[in-house]
Amino acid sequence: MTLQNSFNRVIAATLLSVSAISLTAQADINPSEVNAWLRAFDANPKAQMNAPIKKVRNHPNKPLKPLFTAEQISSGKFIEAKNKRRPQAGRIAYKQDDQVEDLVDNSRNSIVRKLEDMSAYQSAQLESQPWSDSYWPLNAGTLAWRYADSAHTPTETNYDKTLKYVLEDKFAADALKNASSLDDLSVAEKYDIL
Known part of the structure; x- marks a missing residue:
């Protein structure tokens, strides 16, 4: 066996062992299939790497079960169930000292808090007219x-x-x-x- 073949075999074995470790929790690994794959790889690495991957289901005899019942789907309750399981990652917790005034300069006294006060904002005049398309x-x-x-x-x-x-x-x-x-x-x- 040449040095290149030995190196290829070590690389293939490493890759297979890493993938086998990650798959052991999901499916039963047959050692004879792994050894057969390694022998085929040793004989012709290029052909073996280009060969299509055999796809298997974890439990081929177990039917796939829907996540929600027909009643939950028709009533819309499945949305509540999904929302309970959704991660809160990426959402910022609201803090008591979060103030809208902190987002805008010079706004301590200019934030409108009543609907009646918004009538002043129905028209405005700007100091410089922004460019708009023709x-x-x-x-x-x-x-x-x-x-x-x-x-x-x-x-x-x-x-x-x-x-x-x-x-x-x-x-x-x-x-x-x-x-x-x-x-x-x-x-x-x-x-x-x-």
Whole structure:
């Protein structure tokens, strides 16, 4: 036996023993099967490592039992049972000194605690206006905008008129035959033709 084969056998035996230890609690390990696998590995390591793994159930004769009864499922009580078993890991315990004011700067006196006081927050004026996307591409129809169509201007302020124009059927057979009519179609309409 060469040094390489000995090394391969030691590696395979180590891997099998580790996996066998982890499986002993779940299934009965047959030592003759392990020895047969090792002999096959020793004869042809590459073929044995590429061979499909034999799958077994721990208890092949024992039917799988559902976790919950049909009554629990139909009544919805299985949810309560699941919630009792769910781990609390990752949840932070509530502390008596947890205060919302600690999350926001300068908020000791500005936290609204009554619904009536919220009417002041129905409108606001900011010192600097945050950037927002342009309204005009959306108004023009975005991908449905027929940017080469001279019959429609993208600066149309009447959204209903724009929508009606965008939804207009440009796919008539005669329009598809005419190359200049194809140029007038939107990006989305050209993609649909493909």
